[in-house]
Amino acid sequence: MGAQRYPRNYGEVKVADRQSPPLDAHDDIELRLGADLVHLPIVRSVVATIATRADFDLDAIADLRLAVDEACSTLITRAIPGSTMRCLFTVSDDELTFTGTVHSDSDSSPSTKSFGWRVLTTLTDSVDSRVTSNGQAGHQIDIELTKRRVVVDA
Amino acid sequence: MTGAPAEPTSSHEYQHLAPLFEELAALDQKDGRRAALRDELVTGHLPLAEHIAQRFSGRGVAKEDLVQVATVGLINAVDRFDASRGSDFLSFAVPTVMGEVRRHFRDTGWLVRVPRRLKELHLSISTANTELAQRLGRAPTPSEIAAHLDISQDEVFAGLEAGNAYHSMSLDEVLSGDTENLALGDTLGEEDAALEGVENHEALQPLIQELPERERKILGLRFVHNMTQTQIAERIGVSQMHVSRLLARTLERLREGLTEQDEDVLSP
Numbered sequence: 001m002g003a004q005r006y007p008r009n010y011g012e013v014k015v016a017d018r019q020s021p022p023l024d025a026h027d028d029i030e031l032r033l034g035a036d037l038v039h040l041p042i043v044r045s046v047v048a049t050i051a052t053r054a055d056f057d058l059d060a061i062a063d064l065r066l067a068v069d070e071a072c073s074t075l076i077t078r079a080i081p082g083s084t085m086r087c088l089f090t091v092s093d094d095e096l097t098f099t100g101t102v103h104s105d106s107d108s109s110p111s112t113k114s115f116g117w118r119v120l121t122t123l124t125d126s127v128d129s130r131v132t133s134n135g136q137a138g139h140q141i142d143i144e145l146t147k148r149r150v151v152v153d154a
Numbered sequence: 155m156t157g158a159p160a161e162p163t164s165s166h167e168y169q170h171l172a173p174l175f176e177e178l179a180a181l182d183q184k185d186g187r188r189a190a191l192r193d194e195l196v197t198g199h200l201p202l203a204e205h206i207a208q209r210f211s212g213r214g215v216a217k218e219d220l221v222q223v224a225t226v227g228l229i230n231a232v233d234r235f236d237a238s239r240g241s242d243f244l245s246f247a248v249p250t251v252m253g254e255v256r257r258h259f260r261d262t263g264w265l266v267r268v269p270r271r272l273k274e275l276h277l278s279i280s281t282a283n284t285e286l287a288q289r290l291g292r293a294p295t296p297s298e299i300a301a302h303l304d305i306s307q308d309e310v311f312a313g314l315e316a317g318n319a320y321h322s323m324s325l326d327e328v329l330s331g332d333t334e335n336l337a338l339g340d341t342l343g344e345e346d347a348a349l350e351g352v353e354n355h356e357a358l359q360p361l362i363q364e365l366p367e368r369e370r371k372i373l374g375l376r377f378v379h380n381m382t383q384t385q386i387a388e389r390i391g392v393s394q395m396h397v398s399r400l401l402a403r404t405l406e407r408l409r410e411g412l413t414e415q416d417e418d419v420l421s422p
Contacts, residue, residue: 058314115408
């Protein structure tokens with residue numbers, strides 16, 4: 001993750017102690033929303049829209065919807081109640097990367113032996129989770145997943 | 155679609171009603187006897203409506219509702235039938251009634267009101283998806299679908315998005331109702347073994363067992379056999395979009411089940 005600086009606290013739980021993406025990274029899309037399962041449909045539609053517009057094939061789009069759903073559910077169940085979840089979507093020529101971030105009271109990273117993790121590894125080309133401690137405000141959990149674009153013969 | 159309208163019931167059952175149509179046609183529009191004749195024709199053909207409703211039952215719409223919809227279709231058919239054309243009422247009524255039932259599925263299959271144009275766009279995209287997948291050996295991209303249907307990419311986006319408002323208990327179920335009989339049942343043990351390494355295996359197992367047959371198979375094909383949704387769709391005989399909806403529903407159900415169990419463990 002980027003350098004952690006300018007610790008801010010606006011009376012809410014901080015999620016993004018992460019340096020803002022450079023302004024020229026115009027393919028990045030960032031979404032911040034309450035770490036609550038009711039918001040899942042929004043994240044699902046956003047990733048589907050991004051993948052569709054990036055002309056991923058329909059299987060990849062469907063997989064991304066399911067994977068982001070799973071990743072966010074995992075994060076939300078670990079998030080401090082009432083806190084924020086940040087979703088970052090990055091599209092490059094050959095892949096789409098999603099990074100979800102929440103703050104948690106627990107420092108245990110999502111188990112790679114769970115069924116949910118199996119779902120994530122099947123649906124994506126790579127998936128990783130990280131737990132970082134940021135001093136007194138609990139722990140930050142990230143799940144990052146990447147889906148590669150299938151090479152389409154012109 | 156549902157193929158040629160099969161003989162829903164033998165036509166001689168209704169033969170005694172045929173002369174009533176001529177009688178009805180002969181009566182003046184204002185004649186008081188028209189209503190009674192019309193009633194008799196509708197009532198007499200009710201088994202036909204029930205039979206057609208029966209064919210569509212078990213697909214997420216209450217049987218009574220289907221009979222009602224089919225009866226509306228039957229009344230329309232009685233009203234619109236023109237005996238002077240010399241055709242047989244049944245060959246006119248069956249498609250009319252089936253059309254009414256299909257329209258009901260199509261209209262109620264959407265969670266939010268979606269304009270018909272978008273629904274039809276969604277259906278044609280779904281069809282194009284299947285055709286292209288067969289040709290390409292993989293799922294097509296939106297731009298390939300756009301080129302295939304000769305529409306703009308924006309239209310493809312709109313049609314795909316409309317699909318998100320589509321209720322899974324719907325037309326797809328009607329089109330693919332009888333696919334339970336898959337020669338995959340014997341792979342269940344294998345799937346079980348493959349999931350053995352999963353830490354919440356014991357908690358997961360009963361949840362998977364509770365799934366409907368088809369959902370369980372799709373789950374296994376995707377997460378144990380690692381088939382793509384397009385491959386699964388071809389194997390099961392439903393659309394890729396339907397596989398996608400079923401998988402989403404199944405994963406959500408499993409997740410909910412596992413969370414509930416966690417809560418049970420945590421609560422004193």
